[in-house]
Amino acid sequence: MLNTLAIIILSLMGASLIYVLYRTIDGRPVERRIVFAYIGLAVMLPLMMKVTPPLPITTDVQKLYEHIVKLPPGSKVLCAFDFDPPSAPELQPMAVAFVKYAFKHDLKLIIMGLWPQGPQQANMALQEAFRDSLVAVKPHEEGIDWVNLGFQSGNEFVILSMGDGFKRMFPRDTRLIPYDSIPILKNVVNFSNIDFIMNFGAGYPGTREWVQIGVDRYKSDLGAGTTAVQATEVYPYLSSGQLVGLLGGMSGAAEFEKVLAEKGKASTFILAQMFGHATVMAFVIIGNVAFFVLGRKKKNPEGNN
Amino acid sequence: MRREVPVLITSIAGLVFAISYFIPHTPFGRAESIFGDWVSIVQAFAIWLGVLNLLKVSLEKIFRKSEGWPYSYLIIASLFGTLIVGFYSGFSGINATPQYTYSDTGTGFDWVYQNIYTALTSTMFSMLAFFVGSASYRAFRARNIQATLLLISGFLVMGGRVPLLDRISSIFTETPIFSNLANWIMNYPNSAGQRAILIGIALGIMSSSLRVILGIERSHVGGGN
Numbered sequence: 001m002l003n004t005l006a007i008i009i010l011s012l013m014g015a016s017l018i019y020v021l022y023r024t025i026d027g028r029p030v031e032r033r034i035v036f037a038y039i040g041l042a043v044m045l046p047l048m049m050k051v052t053p054p055l056p057i058t059t060d061v062q063k064l065y066e067h068i069v070k071l072p073p074g075s076k077v078l079c080a081f082d083f084d085p086p087s088a089p090e091l092q093p094m095a096v097a098f099v100k101y102a103f104k105h106d107l108k109l110i111i112m113g114l115w116p117q118g119p120q121q122a123n124m125a126l127q128e129a130f131r132d133s134l135v136a137v138k139p140h141e142e143g144i145d146w147v148n149l150g151f152q153s154g155n156e157f158v159i160l161s162m163g164d165g166f167k168r169m170f171p172r173d174t175r176l177i178p179y180d181s182i183p184i185l186k187n188v189v190n191f192s193n194i195d196f197i198m199n200f201g202a203g204y205p206g207t208r209e210w211v212q213i214g215v216d217r218y219k220s221d222l223g224a225g226t227t228a229v230q231a232t233e234v235y236p237y238l239s240s241g242q243l244v245g246l247l248g249g250m251s252g253a254a255e256f257e258k259v260l261a262e263k264g265k266a267s268t269f270i271l272a273q274m275f276g277h278a279t280v281m282a283f284v285i286i287g288n289v290a291f292f293v294l295g296r297k298k299k300n301p302e303g304n305n
Numbered sequence: 306m307r308r309e310v311p312v313l314i315t316s317i318a319g320l321v322f323a324i325s326y327f328i329p330h331t332p333f334g335r336a337e338s339i340f341g342d343w344v345s346i347v348q349a350f351a352i353w354l355g356v357l358n359l360l361k362v363s364l365e366k367i368f369r370k371s372e373g374w375p376y377s378y379l380i381i382a383s384l385f386g387t388l389i390v391g392f393y394s395g396f397s398g399i400n401a402t403p404q405y406t407y408s409d410t411g412t413g414f415d416w417v418y419q420n421i422y423t424a425l426t427s428t429m430f431s432m433l434a435f436f437v438g439s440a441s442y443r444a445f446r447a448r449n450i451q452a453t454l455l456l457i458s459g460f461l462v463m464g465g466r467v468p469l470l471d472r473i474s475s476i477f478t479e480t481p482i483f484s485n486l487a488n489w490i491m492n493y494p495n496s497a498g499q500r501a502i503l504i505g506i507a508l509g510i511m512s513s514s515l516r517v518i519l520g521i522e523r524s525h526v527g528g529g530n
Contacts, residue, residue, distance in 0.1 A: 032439050039438035053468040056481040058488055085423035086430030120408050120418055127410050153352065154345030161341040168338070169345070174406045176399070217326075228466070235496045236503065248491075251466045274467040276434060281463055283442035284456065291446050 006045040010275065013041060017282050024290035035283065042279040046271040053271055060238060061255040064223045064245020068098075068196065073106035075195040076188060078220075080210065081111060081118035081125075087202035087227050088121060093266035094225040094253040095121065095200050099129040101260050103138070108184050109146040110194070112170065114158055114205040116151045119174060121200075123148065142175075143182050150174040156209040163218050165190055191218040200225045211237045225252065311526045318343075319518040359384065387422075390414050458494070462487045 017038075020030050057065075071077070079098070083091045102109050113119045126146065129135050140146065149170040152158045161169050166188060167179040179185055187193060197220050201207040207224040211234070214220045221244055226234055228249025237243045247256050250273045253266035318340045325333035363377035394414040395407035407414045447453040464470035465487025474482050516522035 029443070032443075035439045035442050036435045039435050043434065053472065055468050056471065056484050058484070060488075085426045088423070088427070117418075120415070123408060123410060123415075124419075152345060153348040154341070155348070157341040157344040161338060161345070164338050168342070174408065175404055176406075232491065232495050233499055235491055236500045239492060239496050249466070270467060274469050277463045277467050278469055280438055280441045281460060281469075283438060284445050284460060287442045287445060288447055288456070 002048040003050055006048045009041065010045055013038060013279075014282075017286065021286045021289060024286050025293045027294060029290070038279050038283075039276065042275040043272045046275045047268065049271060051271060052267050053274060055251070055254055055258055055270065057255050057259055058252075060246040060248065061252055061259060062245075064247065065256070065259045067221065067223060067244040068101065071105070071107055071196055074108065076108045076110060076184075076193065077102060078191075078194045078197045079109050079111045079122070080197065080199040080201070081113045081122045082115045082206045083121060083200055083202035083227075084115055084117035085121075089265075089269060090227050090250050090253060091200045091202060091225055092121060092125060093250075093264045093269070094247045094256050095125040096128045097253070097257050097260055097262045097264050097266075098198060098200075098225070099125045100132050100135055100262055103129055103135045103140055103145065106145075110149065110166075110184065110188065111146060112149040113151045114155060114209075115202075119148050119150045143173075143177065144184055147182050147184050148174045155205040156213055159205075159209060159213040160217075163190055163213070191220045194220060196220075197222045198225070199223070201230065202227050203230060206230065207234045207237070207243075211242045215242045223247075225256075228252075308523065308526050312520050312523055315525070316518050316520060319514060323514075323518070356384070387414075387417055390417055458490050462490055465490075 020034075023030055079095075079102075081095065099109065101107075111119065111122045113122065126148075130140070142148075149166075150173065152169050154161070154169075158169050166185070171179055173179075173182060191197075191214065197210065197214055199207050199210045199222060201210070201224060207222075207226055207230070210222055210224070215222045215237075222242070223245045224234060224243055225247035226249070228251070231246065231248030231252070234243065234246060238246050247253055250266055250269055253264075254270040257264040257267050321333060321336045321340055325337035328334075329337075359380065363380045365371075366374045366377040390413040391407050394409075394412035398405040398407060398409065398412065405412065408418070409415060445456060445459075447456050461470075461483065465483040465485075468484070470483035471481045513522065517525065
């Protein structure tokens with residue numbers, strides 16, 4: 001019922017854009033609040049629809065997937081959560097998908113954050129992963145299968161110091177358990193004992209700093225999940241091979257869920273983003289058509305050719 | 306001395322970081338580690354300075370009855386409210402069996418984080434979508450060649466990064482043309498532009514770092530003349 005209603009309203013919205021075009025060409029542009037209403041409805045209504053659009057898997061996501069499937073069970077993965085709630089709609093679904101995959105394939109997660117909110121986002125991802133029936137089949141113990149080392153101030157200097165020893169920056173985990181007493185961290189001294197680093201980054205400090213220090217200096221393998229805005233900045237590192245793969249924004253998250261065969265939030269959100277983009281593109285077209293028509297009218301007020 | 310000592314510390318630290326990149330052995334490697342720890346400690350103190358500054362600015366607003374002064378009460382109440390809830394959750398967790406931390410699921414701090422902080426910050430950020438929509442209607446115009454190129458590439462990336470234009474083109478072909486095109490734009494023109502920016506930034510940082518290390522640039526120690 002809601003699905004049908006949403007489709008009807010979205011169709012009406014699409015049709016009404018012709019009237020918006022007519023008004024704009026006529027020199028009577030619609031008010032800002034009308035544009036806001038279009039955007040709001042275009043984002044909200046698809047969330048009620050139970051449709052998953054077909055999504056081609058890009059090479060950036062495929063490369064990351066191919067790298068992580070090669071990690072044998074028991075591999076130690078350093079997972080850096082460098083984002084906060086505003087970026088969570090894009091980054092949290094990919095983090096959840098990654099954590100689920102890690103637990104299902106016996107990868108050992110060492111979680112940390114260069115952003116104060118990062119470890120809290122990690123806790124939320126862990127809780128969501130534990131609700132998955134396939135993850136819940138096997139008991140996962142804190143300290144053995146994963147550890148949350150928490151936040152450390154110092155931005156890229158934290159990564160730099162971790163090269164000398166993780167214990168220097170994280171003498172205890174978030175539960176105040178000493179580093180040496182945590183089973184998962186046994187024999188983990190620095191980056192040379194880590195099989196893979198996965199960074200979920202929304203800005204500074206984030207993926208760029210992990211590439212510059214974690215990859216260039218300490219020769220680690222790094223995969224990244226970033227916001228769509230930040231993805232443009234880290235693409236050079238992808239083509240140079242400094243990143244093994246990249247999940248860029250909501251589409252990256254949805255593709256990652258698809259390639260891992262996980263039905264997560266990004267697969268639902270991508271439809272909302274699709275309609276949001278469609279609305280913005282429609283307004284770009286309307287604005288420009290009006291711009292050229294009105295420009296021609298001003299040049300030629302008599303209507304002569 | 307108030308200016309010379311900070312300038313000297315900056316110069317030594319800058320030189321150590323620069324040299325240790327090429328010679329990561331004793332004494333430079335060790336010195337770099339020590340300075341790295343200093344950064345973490347100084348930044349941790351900066352968080353406290355931030356809290357104190359927020360208090361100072363908010364209290365000044367209240368006493369001076371500046372514009373929007375009642376909101377400053379809200380800021381102070383939120384600051385102390387979150388602090389109290391966080392400390393209470395933390396201390397309760399230390400004494401509980403099994404132990405839990407202040408940020409664990411189900412604690413008061415976690416409730417504040419998920420139900421207030423997350424909701425407020427997400428709301429602020431999501432408003433961008435509305436502004437982008439409004440700007441696309443009123444300002445994003447193909448006024449000249451540069452703006453037209455930006456508009457076309459933006460249009461293709463927006464439509465290609467989501468399965469929108471590919472859905473339309475699927476009537477004619479199975480190949481995801483627009484998705485491939487968006488990826489090409491991101492991988493080649495975008496990467497080239499970003500690299501140029503990165504190289505420019507790196508050169509700028511190098512020159513300004515040299516000025517700081519050599520003591521020519523002293524604005525970071527403040528004080529004017």
